[in-house]
Amino acid sequence: MHRPDRRFVLSAADGGALEAALPQADPPPGAKPRGSREIGREEMTALHRAVAAVRYADSRHGGGSAQAQAAAHLLDQWVRPMLGRPLTDDRQRELCAVSAELARLAGWAALDTGRHSAARHYFDRALYWARTANAPDLTAYVLTTAALHTTLYGRPGDALALIDGALGTAGHVHARVVGFTKLVEARAHARAGDARAVAAALTTAERLLDKPCSHGAPEWIDFFTHPRLAADAAEIHRDLGDVRACLAWHEQASAMAPNAFTRSVGLRLTVVATVHLKAGDLEQSLALGHRALDILRYVDSNRARDYVRRLAVGLTSHRTLRAVDAFLARLRQEFAPAGHPAPVA
Template structure:
C-alpha cells in the first residue's frame, strides 16, 4: 500500500516524507514496502489509513472514529485530491489498464509456450529498433501491439502456472520497453505508468531480478529529471531485490543508480562508496548467466554512469576519462553512443577544452538526424549551455549554427 501510494503522486513521494507523516523512519518504510508478509496489525493499519486519508471503501477493514493529527496542510490537500481524481485503491483490481474495460464475450483461449515466445521475439525486435533509432520510431507500434494482442492474453487467457509466470515476465519486459520509449520521446508520465505496471507483474510472479530492473529504470528516470533523493530511494529498493536475485550485474546496476542519486545531492562520500560497490559487483558478474533483458549492462554502460556521477560532482577530468571508456561499446546502440558522445563533450566543455568539445558535439548532432529521441535533444542542449561562456569562439558559433539547424535549443 505504501509503495503504490508514494508512486501515484507527482512528484513521487520519498520514503522519508511518508515516514514523517506516519511517525516512522525511512528505513522502516523501506522494510515495510519490501516485506514478504503484509502488515496485519489493525491498529497500525487504521492509523496509517487515517493519516493518509485513504477512503474506507478502498480498505478491507473499517476505520475507527478517532481523530489523528493532521499532516502538513499542502500535502494533506494533495492527498485528498489524489484519491478524488485518480480513484486509487490499495486493493487495486488488476494492473491499471490491464484490468480496464469490460470482460470479453469471447471464450478464453489457452496460452502456451509459443505465445510467450512470440511476445519475447517481438520485444527483441522492438528493442533493437529502439536502441538504434530512438523511441519515436516504433512507439506507436509497440503500444498498439500491447493493447490489441498482449493485454487480452492477461485478461482472458487460460494457462498453466508455469506458462502464466513466463507470460507475466514477457509482458513485463514489453511494458518496460514501452515505458522507455515513452520516456525517450518526453512522455514521462506514460513512461512511469508502464514501468509501474511492469513492476506489478514482476511482483505477482515473485521475479526479484526483473523487479529490480524495473526499479533501477525508475531510478534512472528520476536522475534524468534531477530528483536525487527519489533516485536513491528507488535504487536502494532495486538493490534489495537484486541481492535476492543473485545476479551480480543487477547489484552493480542498482548501486551505480544510487551513486548517481547521491551525486545529484552533492553527497560525494556516499556516491564514491556506491561506485566502488558497483565496480566490484560487475567484476564478479558472469556474463553467461545474465538474462537477455540485462544484456545492455556492461563495462561501457557502467563507465557512462560513472561519467555522469563525476560530472555532477563537479569533477570533469574523471568524467572525461570514463566518458571515453563508455564509447568502447558494442554495435547496435546508436542512441547510446550519441548520449555518451554528448557526455564526453560536456565534460570537455567543463574543462575549457572548447575545440574538442565542439567537434565531439558536432558529430553527435549529425548522428541525431537519424534518432528520434527527446533525450538526445536534452543531452545536446546541455552541452550547448556548458559552452555558453565561450560563445564568441568560432568553434562554438559553428556548433550553435549546426544545432539550430537541427532544431536543438541553443543559449
C-alpha cells in the same frame, strides 16, 4: 513521435505465430474463437523475439521512434488478450513477466519523449506485473528504472528510496541486476553531490559486474557491460565536477558500438563535449559535439535533444568564433534542440 509500426512488430516476431495471437474482430459464423485455444511455445518464442527487437530498436532509434512505441501496442493489443486464454501456471507467470518487460519499455519510451506522467504510469504497471510474475530480477530492474527516471529529472532523494526497494530483494536477484542498481544509485548520489557515496556505489557496481554466477543473467540486462558502466560513470563525474575522472571514464567507454547503442554513445559524447567546454578546451568540445550530432541526428529522443541544448547554451557566449557559429548553424538545421524538459509533477 510516430505511431507503432505493425509490420515492424510482425517482422521482429518472425512470422505468423504472433499474428495468430491477435484478437479477431469478426470471426466467421460458427468458428471457434482464437482466444479459446491454449498458447503454444511457438507463440511465446515469437513474442519474446518481438520484445527483444523493440528493446534493441529503442537503443538505436530513440523512445519517439515507431519501433520503441510498439512496446505499448504489444502490451495492450496483443499480450493482455493472451492473458484471457487458457494458461498453465508457468505460462501465466511467463506472460506476466513479458507484460512487465513491455510496460517498462513503454515507460522508458515515455521518459525519453518527455511524457513523465505516462512514464510513471507504465512503471507502476511494470512493477505490478513483475510482482505478479514472482520475478525478483524484473521487480528490482523496474524499481531501478523508475529510480533512474527520478534521478534524471531532479529528485535524487526519491530515487534513493526506490533504490532501497530494489536492493531489498538483492538476495534473490542476479548479481548483474544488482550491479546496475548500484550504478543508478551512484548516479543519484552524484546528483545529490555526495562524492563519497558515489565512490562506494560505483565500486560495488564494478565488483558485481565481474562476479561469477551459477545461473545466467536475464537477456534484458545484456546492455550492462564495462563500457556501459564507464559511460554512466563519465556522466556521474560530470555531475560531481570532476573533469579528470569524467575524461578517464569516457576513454573506457569507447568500446560501445554506436550502431547498437546509438543514443547512449551520442549522449556520452555530448556530456564530454560539455565538460571540455567548461575546462576551456573549445576545439575538443566542438569536435565531440559534431560527432554527437552525427550519431544523434536520426535518434528520436527529447532527452538527447535536451543534452544537445545544454551544450549549445554553453557555446552561445563563443558564437562570434566562426567554428562555434558553424556548429550552432548545423545544430539548427539538423537537430533543433528542444526546450527545457517537461517538469516532473
